[in-house]
Amino acid sequence: MSSSKNNNNKDHSSKSFPSSVNPDAVQYFLHKKKKKRTVEDFVKGIIKGDRIILSQAITLVESSRLSDQNKAQKIIEACLPYSENSVRIGITGIPGVGKSTFIEALGQHVIAKKKKVAVLAIDPSSSVTKGSILGDKTRMNDLSLEKNAFIRPSPAGSSLGGVARKTRETILLCEAAGFETIFVETVGVGQSETAVHSMVDFFLLLLVPGAGDELQGIKRGIVEMADILAVNKADGGQIDAAKNARREYRNALHLMPLKESGVNPKVLICSAMEQTGIAEIWKLILINQQLTRKNKFFYKKRKEQSLFWLHEQIGNGLKDFFYKNEKIKKRLEEIEKEVLEGRRNSFNAADELLNMFLDKK
Amino acid sequence: MSSSKNNNNKDHSSKSFPSSVNPDAVQYFLHKKKKKRTVEDFVKGIIKGDRIILSQAITLVESSRLSDQNKAQKIIEACLPYSENSVRIGITGIPGVGKSTFIEALGQHVIAKKKKVAVLAIDPSSSVTKGSILGDKTRMNDLSLEKNAFIRPSPAGSSLGGVARKTRETILLCEAAGFETIFVETVGVGQSETAVHSMVDFFLLLLVPGAGDELQGIKRGIVEMADILAVNKADGGQIDAAKNARREYRNALHLMPLKESGVNPKVLICSAMEQTGIAEIWKLILINQQLTRKNKFFYKKRKEQSLFWLHEQIGNGLKDFFYKNEKIKKRLEEIEKEVLEGRRNSFNAADELLNMFLDKK
Numbered sequence: 001m002s003s004s005k006n007n008n009n010k011d012h013s014s015k016s017f018p019s020s021v022n023p024d025a026v027q028y029f030l031h032k033k034k035k036k037r038t039v040e041d042f043v044k045g046i047i048k049g050d051r052i053i054l055s056q057a058i059t060l061v062e063s064s065r066l067s068d069q070n071k072a073q074k075i076i077e078a079c080l081p082y083s084e085n086s087v088r089i090g091i092t093g094i095p096g097v098g099k100s101t102f103i104e105a106l107g108q109h110v111i112a113k114k115k116k117v118a119v120l121a122i123d124p125s126s127s128v129t130k131g132s133i134l135g136d137k138t139r140m141n142d143l144s145l146e147k148n149a150f151i152r153p154s155p156a157g158s159s160l161g162g163v164a165r166k167t168r169e170t171i172l173l174c175e176a177a178g179f180e181t182i183f184v185e186t187v188g189v190g191q192s193e194t195a196v197h198s199m200v201d202f203f204l205l206l207l208v209p210g211a212g213d214e215l216q217g218i219k220r221g222i223v224e225m226a227d228i229l230a231v232n233k234a235d236g237g238q239i240d241a242a243k244n245a246r247r248e249y250r251n252a253l254h255l256m257p258l259k260e261s262g263v264n265p266k267v268l269i270c271s272a273m274e275q276t277g278i279a280e281i282w283k284l285i286l287i288n289q290q291l292t293r294k295n296k297f298f299y300k301k302r303k304e305q306s307l308f309w310l311h312e313q314i315g316n317g318l319k320d321f322f323y324k325n326e327k328i329k330k331r332l333e334e335i336e337k338e339v340l341e342g343r344r345n346s347f348n349a350a351d352e353l354l355n356m357f358l359d360k361k
Numbered sequence: 362m363s364s365s366k367n368n369n370n371k372d373h374s375s376k377s378f379p380s381s382v383n384p385d386a387v388q389y390f391l392h393k394k395k396k397k398r399t400v401e402d403f404v405k406g407i408i409k410g411d412r413i414i415l416s417q418a419i420t421l422v423e424s425s426r427l428s429d430q431n432k433a434q435k436i437i438e439a440c441l442p443y444s445e446n447s448v449r450i451g452i453t454g455i456p457g458v459g460k461s462t463f464i465e466a467l468g469q470h471v472i473a474k475k476k477k478v479a480v481l482a483i484d485p486s487s488s489v490t491k492g493s494i495l496g497d498k499t500r501m502n503d504l505s506l507e508k509n510a511f512i513r514p515s516p517a518g519s520s521l522g523g524v525a526r527k528t529r530e531t532i533l534l535c536e537a538a539g540f541e542t543i544f545v546e547t548v549g550v551g552q553s554e555t556a557v558h559s560m561v562d563f564f565l566l567l568l569v570p571g572a573g574d575e576l577q578g579i580k581r582g583i584v585e586m587a588d589i590l591a592v593n594k595a596d597g598g599q600i601d602a603a604k605n606a607r608r609e610y611r612n613a614l615h616l617m618p619l620k621e622s623g624v625n626p627k628v629l630i631c632s633a634m635e636q637t638g639i640a641e642i643w644k645l646i647l648i649n650q651q652l653t654r655k656n657k658f659f660y661k662k663r664k665e666q667s668l669f670w671l672h673e674q675i676g677n678g679l680k681d682f683f684y685k686n687e688k689i690k691k692r693l694e695e696i697e698k699e700v701l702e703g704r705r706n707s708f709n710a711a712d713e714l715l716n717m718f719l720d721k722k
Contacts, residue, residue, distance in 0.1 A: 080706050322675065347674065
């Protein structure tokens with residue numbers, strides 16, 4: 001593994017390319033023939049803010065090859081000290097609420113404030129990644145052309161746990177590359193909110209006007225998690241409806257227990273399409289951050305998240321160890337065949353393999 | 362552990378109690394003072410169709426105590442042979458689509474056909490369990506009073522994986538107790554559908570009329586999974602809209618790849634509230650079952666699901682083994698403290714513990 005230092009690693013402005021071309025794609029092409037980078041190369045490149053090297057490091061994080069993963073872990077550890085000043089915001093809402101447009105509007109606003117923004121997704125079916133059945137129009141096209149925005153689709157992976165772990169590690173890499181405002185999109189109803197909760201500082205719940213079903217649709221747990229509730233689509237004929245929804249949510253929030261952060265959740269209205277109310281939301285995020293840094297909740301939560309991830313990493317490490325074991329590998333192959341042929345049930349099959357593994361001790 | 366055989370274990374009819382009282386609750390009270398049952402007691406009771414013993418066995422499945430879990434595994438293994446004739450149906454749809462009302466209507470219909478129905482939920486935020494923020498009205502009140510219906514809330518649990526495992530094991534117990542029609546409710550958008558897919562034979566996607574946003578909201582992956590799409594709320598002024606939605610979904614399905622089951626997905630309209638279209642849906646489920654049993658896909662899928670669960674059980678077993686280890690327990694306590702105090706990052710903490718565990722080999 002030789003280090004390659006003489007490459008053109010500095011960040012090109014997107015202006016060098018026609019605006020319809022994704023600068024990352026072009027850069028990837030330019031750098032394609034490069035030799036394998038060392039951990040040190042990666043860390044240096046990331047800290048310099050090189051988008052290509054950042055992308056390649058994330059690819060290592062997402063890889064299922066053991067050698068890639070070992071390398072990725074070393075890179076992440078070296079990147080850890082650069083997380084101090086970041087803010088990580090989870091953004092959720094049911095499909096149709098306008099998440100892509102909202103993230104695009106908020107992202108542009110933050111970039112105009114001279115900050116660098118990374119947009120990640122925790123859900124494999126998120127709008128950052130693949131689209132809905134008919135509505136594939138809005139994919140943050142404008143934001144993706146910004147030099148100070150880094151948009152990364154949700155990693156492929158069958159389990160939510162696996163996707164969440166990779167997203168969390170990607171956050172750390174993005175932060176080291178100077179993208180200190182992190183948006184993590186999640187799909188809106190159910191378990192992925194809990195996963196995203198384990199990696200963000202704040203949680204923004206996007207809503208639409210037109211209470212009734214809508215209000216019913218928002219599960220109590222998700223509202224309880226939210227630090228900011230934003231009623232989107234407050235435009236055209238829907239402004240009054242949005243204001244009504246704001247009032248109803250404000251009333252509903254009175255029934256909620258006090259937040260552990262010490263900062264009460266707020267309800268705002270906005271229109272991502274007309275870009276109104278976006279500045280207020282960003283201001284609120286900054287105030288939230290300021291207050292929770294001051295009362296130390298911000299740091300406490302991050303440490304608790306670390307503890308959560310410690311146990312996740314233990315779980316993954318154990319599985320790696322089990323499946324790498326040669327004796328297990330051989331027997332597993334036979335047992336899988338028996339289960340698939342219906343000659344064996346999964347319960348006693350798992351027992352046999354686990355006992356075999358334990359006996360070796 | 363003494364066996365207690367002389368108890369009044371037969372299934373009381375709900376008619377012995379005022380209709381507002383949940384018969385299970387009363388039975389639980391009557392049996393409260395009982396001695397601990399053996400595995401044999403449990404298995405006998407379940408196979409006799411005793412609801413109380415079934416409930417208690419499910420409580421063992423959901424318990425986090427190791428002794429309970431060992432007992433639960435033995436009970437489940439003994440119940441496995443009784444799954445042959447069951448049909449397991451996953452029911453999903455975004456919040457507000459009317460899942461509770463639909464399951465109630467379909468459940469009543471199936472009971473009228475002299476079948477026993479169990480309703481389980483894979484999602485901790487499901488309508489079987491706790492409700493939405495404002496709309497706590499429909500909780501399958503009528504169905505829950507039926508002697509031939511068994512409704513069990515989603516088990517508590519922080520991880521979707523844990524909840525899914527317990528739900529899957531509960532299915533096996535319900536089947537042995539004669540509840541051979543199993544509905545598994547899931548919340549509608551995202552990862553829980555994949556989990557439920559690993560345990561059901563068919564997948565019914567519930568929709569509402571009023572395309573636009575609605576169509577956008579349905580992620581491609583979920584539509585691809587569905588065997589039956591039912592447009593609910595085809596009543597009052599919405600019948601035409603429902604028919605339109607049916608046409609649109611039928612058109613959209615033409616773009617989908619052929620299903621592995623060999624049976625093409627169908628789109629129907631129904632009104633759970635007015636109980637129209639429900640019989641047609643049940644008929645379609647039976648036809649689906651017949652066809653896939655005939656072409657063997659039904660059995661193939663169940664075996665593949667077993668294989669999936671084999672690996673889930675291995676993962677859980679490994680964690681049990683790790684966390685039970687005395688040396689690990691002691692060191693983990695210190696390390697957790699270091700992580701919580703910010704003196705240690707989760708990455709190298711996990712490394713140390715895993716190495717310690719491996720070195721013992």
